[in-house]
Each structure stands twice: as structure tokens, then as C-alpha cells.
């Protein structure tokens with residue numbers, strides 16, 4: 001019994017060394033060549049869309065943390081079993097390690113933009129892990145071991161595991177954060193000519209507690225992407241290639257991008273996975289270069305009705321070429337709320353298109369625009385069953401009072417946000433219980449591309465009440481009450497909450 005537990009510990013320590021060493025080597029070869037990162041990436045890309053949708057819903061934007069923890073627990077179980085089996089037959093241990101090594105190498109070599117040496121971290125890690133396993137098992141004296149030998153073994157294996165885990169985390173932190181964070185800190189944003197700055201009406205924000213502020217601070221902005229580790233791309237390494245069905249292929253470097261005319265606009269971004277009443281929506285001030293200007297230089301050929309924007313990690317989004325050319329402020333953004341893009345929001349360059357859900361437009365860590373057609377290419381989420389075109393649906397949300405809250409009787413300010421990007425919000429109405437729809441006050445907005453705060457004063461009477469909101473866009477279309485899930489092109493239905501007035 002004792003022996004089996006020791007063997008399991010030997011397996012764990014060996015696996016820890018394998019992964020820890022791989023992480024250390026990945027400092028040199030790049031974070032994406034680490035076996036944990038590349039296997040995790042393969043898993044994310046291959047789980048059925050429904051499962052991922054579920055994961056996003058259950059874990060919100062912590063779905064990747066959940067995946068990492070799940071993977072580590074699973075790996076630990078396997079490692080312990082391999083240790084136990086190897087204590088009986090050494091070759092089983094090596095076969096086990098070789099199998100895991102192979103999986104890691106395959107994953108690393110097949111990731112988007114994988115360098116030819118992507119196999120190195122896994123290979124070195126696997127060899128180191130196998131050696132540690134062999135060494136530990138040789139020193140595990142079995143039933144005949146003295147108490148002293150046992151204690152030595154426990155201590156050695158334990159410290160090896162601990163050291164490997166710490167080294168692994170330190171390396172991960174180093175290789176994923178250091179370089180790009182330092183680079184981002186050196187970026188000086190070009191000034192935007194005053195006449196292109198979007199004016200922000202001071203009364204756009206009612207500044208009520210619980211009401212989403214008109215401008216979402218970067219640290220509170222929702223995060224959605226398929227990248228297990230945040231892609232690391234310095235401004236110096238960044239280059240954008242515009243190619244495919246164009247008259248003239250062009251490449252733009254960071255310095256060239258910064259010299260181009262810039263605009264600054266408030267634009268509200270929304271995720272198609274957002275449930276009615278959900279928080280996967282945010283509004284920021286973006287600074288960048290108009291996509292239309294770049295397209296005009298590349299001159300798309302007739303029939304190229306889709307612009308596929310591609311990220312450094314292989315993610316793709318497909319945007320109608322016509323949308324990018326219809327005069328709206330679609331841009332390649334370099335700044336968010338006055339600072340260089342936060343790394344997790346796409347540093348150094350991302351796309352932002354008013355009026356379209358993120359999955360068809362808002363590519364982060366952008367490196368390519370490829371002109372093609374919808375008939376010829378399906379982007380990342382389209383392959384997984386989501387709609388090819390993703391115009392944002394008119395939505396409204398009650399932020400205060402909170403659902404399930406208990407405001408005091410008397411004057412209660414009901415307030416929230418409503419959005420219908422690039423159409424604009426013309427009316428928000430609130431229904432209390434089964435009463436008539438009451439028209440809310442709309443706060444001013446800088447443009448039709450942002451969400452809009454709304455407020456309505458209510459003389460609340462004690463008891464349970466249901467509050468429901470609906471919005472109408474500038475085209476006169478009112479939000480439908482037909483309830484639909486996010487899949488395949490965005491949720492519909494009215495946001496409705498219940499409060500207990502005291």
C-alpha cells in the first residue's frame with residue numbers, strides 16, 4: 001500500500017518536472033510552444049460549439065481558467081497512475097511518458113504559425129520527466145525500505161514536485177507577460193486632430209449606483225476569446241498583410257500605421273453570446289485607422305464580398321466588405337479609452353466595427369485582412385454553426401434596481417442601457433407589472449454607434465413588482481418579445497426583473 005502511494009507521488013513529481021521543464025524551455029521558444037498551452041488550444045478549438053457556449057455561460061469569462069484547472073487535475077490523475085504502473089513494470093512508465101510527449105508535440109506542431117522548433121519544449125520536458133521517474137523509482141525501496149529511506153523519498157519527491165510547479169508558473173508568467181508588457185509601456189499614442197475626436201456629451205452618464213457607466217473602464221470591460229494564453233505580439237513585430245482578392249497586396253508596419261490619419265470614436269462592442277440582461281457588452285473610446293482607407297489602397301476585386309480578419313493565433317472573423325466601406329467608423333484600433341490596447345483586448349492592433357457582433361468583426365491581435373467571398377471561406381465561429389452575418393440586435397437592460405432587489409417605497413429611479421449600434425436608440429419603454437408601457441428619458445449620446453443610458457422615475461408601492469424594458473431603434477423597429485437563445489445569431493426577448501419594494 002505504502003509502495004503504491006510512493007509510486008503515485010513519483011509519477012506526479014515526474015510529470016511536474018516534465019511540464020515545468022517544458023515551460024522553462026518555452027521561455028526561449030515562445031509561450032505558444034508549451035505543451036500545456038498548445039494542447040489546451042487544441043481542446044478549445046475542437047470542443048463542440050454547444051459545450052463552449054455552455055462553458056462561457058457557466059464560467060462566464062473564467063471558462064479558460066476552468067479548462068486549465070480541469071486539465072491539470074486530469075493530468076495529475078494520469079501521472080499518478082503511470083507512476084503506480086511504472087513501479088511494477090518500468091517500461092509502462094516510459095510508454096506513458098512517450099504517449100503524453102507525442103500528444104504535446106503533435107499539438108504544438110499543428111498550432112497556427114507554429115515554428116519548426118515547436119516540438120522542443122515538450123521533447124526536453126518529456127525526457128527530463130522520464131529521467132526523474134526512473135531515478136525516483138530506483139530509490140523507492142519498496143516494502144523493505146527503512147523509515148529513513150521512506151522519509152528521504154517523500155522529501156525528495158515532494159520538493160521536486162513543488163520546485164517543478166513553481167518553476168513552471170514562474171516561467172509561464174515570464175514568457176507570457178514580460179516582453180509585451182514592457183513593449184506596451186513604451187508606446188506613445190499619436191495625437192488625434194481635435195476635429196476627429198468624438199465629443200462626449202457630459203450628460204451622457206446619469207452616474208447612478210449599479211447603472212453601467214457610459215464609458216466602461218478597461219479593467220471592467222468584458223473579455224471573450226478562444227486564446228488559452230493571451231497572444232504575445234510586440235508592436236515592433238506587428239505587421240498587417242492585406243491580401244487575397246485585391247488589386248494590390250499591401251503590408252503595413254506599426255510605424256507606418258501610426259503615421260496614418262487617425263480617428264477617435266465611442267463604440268459599443270457586444271458579444272453574440274450575451275444573454276438578455278447579460279454583461280457581455282461594453283462601451284469604450286477607440287482610436288485607430290479607418291479600415292476603409294486601407295481597403296481603398298488594396299482595391300478589393302469584384303466578388304470579394306468578405307474581409308477575413310485573422311489573429312496571430314489563427315482566430316478568424318468574416319466581415320462583409322460592403323459594411324467596411326459604407327462610411328461607418330470601422331477601424332483598426334490601437335487604443336482603448338486613451339491607452340494602448342490592453343494586451344488581453346488585442347494589443348497592439350484589433351478591429352472594431354460599429355453594429356456587428358464581436359465574432360464577425362472585432363478580431364484582436366490582428367495580423368491579416370484577407371479579401372475573399374462568403375461562398376469561399378467560413379470563419380472560426382461559422383465553422384462551428386454560428387450565423388455568417390452578425391448584425392447586433394436591438395437590446396435593452398435594466399441595471400437598477402437590481403433583479404431580486406428590495407428598494408424602499410416612494411421615488412425609485414429605474415435605469416439601464418439600451419443599444420442598437422449603427423442604427424441608434426430612439427425610444428425605451430418600461431412596463432411595471434401589467435401596466436401601460438411608460439416612455440423613459442433617454443440620455444444624450446455622441447453617436448448612433450454607442451449604447452444609451454435611460455432613466456424612469458417610479459413611485460414604488462410596497463409589494464412584489466415586475467419591471468420589463470424594451471427598446472426601439474431609429475428605424476422604428478421595436479425589440480421583439482420572442483425569446484431566442486444566443487445561438488446562432490444573438491439572443492432576443494425582453495429583459496424583465498422582479499423586485500420586492502419595502
Ligand SMILES: Nc1nc2c(c(=O)[nH]1)N[C@H]1C(S)=C(S)[C@@H](COP(=O)(O)O)O[C@H]1N2
Pocket residue numbers: 221222223224225226227269270271272311312315344345346357358359361362363364365
Ligand atoms: N483573436 C481573437 N479575436 C477575437 C476573439 C477571439 O476569440 N480571438 N473573439 C471575438 C469575440 S467573440 C468578441 S465578442 C470580442 C470580444 O472582445 P473583448 O474581449 O475585447 O471584449 O472579440 C472578438 N475578437
Ligand SMILES: [Mo]
Pocket residue numbers: 224270271272273357358359
Ligand atoms: Mo463574442
